Amino acid sequence: MVTSLSGEGKVYKGQQFIANVHYELEIHSHRPYSVDQDVLLRINPASAVSGQFDAGELLTLHMSDGRKQEFLVTSSEGACQPSGGPHE
Numbered sequence: 001m002v003t004s005l006s007g008e009g010k011v012y013k014g015q016q017f018i019a020n021v022h023y024e025l026e027i028h029s030h031r032p033y034s035v036d037q038d039v040l041l042r043i044n045p046a047s048a049v050s051g052q053f054d055a056g057e058l059l060t061l062h063m064s065d066g067r068k069q070e071f072l073v074t075s076s077e078g079a080c081q082p083s084g085g086p087h088e
Helices: none
Strands: 003-014 016-029 037-044 058-062 068-073 080-087
Touching: 016 058, 016 080, 037 068, 037 080
Parallel strands: none
Antiparallel strands: 003 016, 003 058, 016 037, 058 068, 068 080
């Protein structure tokens, strides 16, 4: 089961606003209502988060539907690794 979310959002580091972005979030659940899931996140433009943060710095995407998604920037090209799934 795949759930796709996309829209316009805002990236924060703690309370500090970083950038307005377009996001695409895919949640791959291995079983319905399971916590066993894989989450993929793409941020556009990647330059909004690339090269600005140290490894391990947690950022938060505030999505257009009011949910939030924590993530780490894992490369200087702006690749993102979500931490858990979206939450209120």
